[in-house]
Amino acid sequence: MALSPAEVSNIVYRQSVNRKIPTMNKVILIMMYVAVAVFTFLGAMWGTLMLIPTLGTLFFAWYYKGVVSITYDYELNGYDLHIRRISGTRAKPVNVAFAYVNLEKLIVIADQFSPEIEIGEKAFNAADKNHRVTYYTSAQDPDKPSCVLYAHGSGPEDGYIVRIYLQATGPLLHCLRKLCPGKVHTHAELV
16 A cells, blocks of 8 residues: 555654764774873873873874764655764764665665565666665674665666665664565564
8 A cells, every 4th residue: 555645754763873983993993092091090100291191192082982973863754864074082972874765765774684685676786886885784683683685776876776784673664664664574673
């Protein structure tokens, strides 16, 4: 049963997904905080001479944590799914339009390793390498399963096949099922 235009315009949902910080970046961050502690200890012995490296390392650690902490913001407004990438510090956040999907051009949404994904994967592999794009907008955490969205591109990606790894919650999947009946094949409510 197709939805009326009024029902479609009433479907609005917003969700944020925090990307897991890679282990290497965590190690670098810990090393910077250890360096701050060492410079502070040396500053107690040598005085204000160590103030510059202490504050410099502390500032860089604060900035680096903001850069490696990434959040993906999913915004569903009718058939339009906008994904924004937010990073940076609180004082200067970097908010970038990352991906856009018109759900009227949706091929399939399915769990990552399910057989239902074959339709989208065949279309993706059949497309020319210069006319397909992949976005990783999930938490990128092996403990949190993700689903994959395949669609024909729209806007700047018109003529492309788009593959997006999503970290969808139950309410987002419910909205997607209402908008695209028969094209959303997820077996578990993803968190």
